[in-house]
Amino acid sequence: MTVDPQVAIATNGSDEVVVAQVSGEIDLASAPVVRAELAEAVPNQALGLVVDLTTTSYLDSSGVSLIFELAERLGRRQQQLRLVVPEKAPLRRVLRIVDAAGVVPIVTTVDEASAQIRAGSDSD
Numbered sequence: 001m002t003v004d005p006q007v008a009i010a011t012n013g014s015d016e017v018v019v020a021q022v023s024g025e026i027d028l029a030s031a032p033v034v035r036a037e038l039a040e041a042v043p044n045q046a047l048g049l050v051v052d053l054t055t056t057s058y059l060d061s062s063g064v065s066l067i068f069e070l071a072e073r074l075g076r077r078q079q080q081l082r083l084v085v086p087e088k089a090p091l092r093r094v095l096r097i098v099d100a101a102g103v104v105p106i107v108t109t110v111d112e113a114s115a116q117i118r119a120g121s122d123s124d
Contacts, residue, residue: 007034011041017114018042023055026063035066039073048080048117052110059091064098071104080120082106082113 007024018041026034042049049070053059067083074081083106085091095106107113 009034009037009041011037016047017050017117018046018048019050019052019110019114021052021055023057025058026056026066027058027060028062031062031066034063035069038066038070042074042079044077046079047120048082049074050082050084050110050113050117052084052113053091054084054086054089056091059094064094064100067095067100068103080117082116084108084110084113 007022007026007030009020009022011018011020020038020041022034024030038049038051051067051070071081081104083095083100083104085095085106085108087108092106095101100106105113105116107116
């Protein structure tokens with residue numbers, strides 16, 4: 001689904017794990033729409049959300065805030081969040097600077113993220 005000329009979001013997955021691929025730029029203009037779309041995509045019965053940032057080209061402080069807020073919201077609902085960012089992606093540097101990994105696990109593939117969420121629910 002296209003939500004802004006700068007960003008596109010496609011969601012899929014099972015009722016257990018929702019996968020949202022965010023393409024384009026997450027900035028001041030697009031962050032509120034991305035936030036609303038991601039919040040709406042996760043049903044209450046889901047184990048968690050995987051946000052695939054593989055094709056995200058830009059992330060400013062609004063996008064970083066969105067990630068932290070999303071982690072907090074899902075945590076209150078006993079749901080997990082994982083970010084998918086390729087190892088060499090420029091976004092890794094931004095996420096490292098703000099210590100996003102201290103709040104949200106960052107992995108390199110959607111399959112790995114989904115498996116972690118499913119495994120985490122087994123230990124509950």
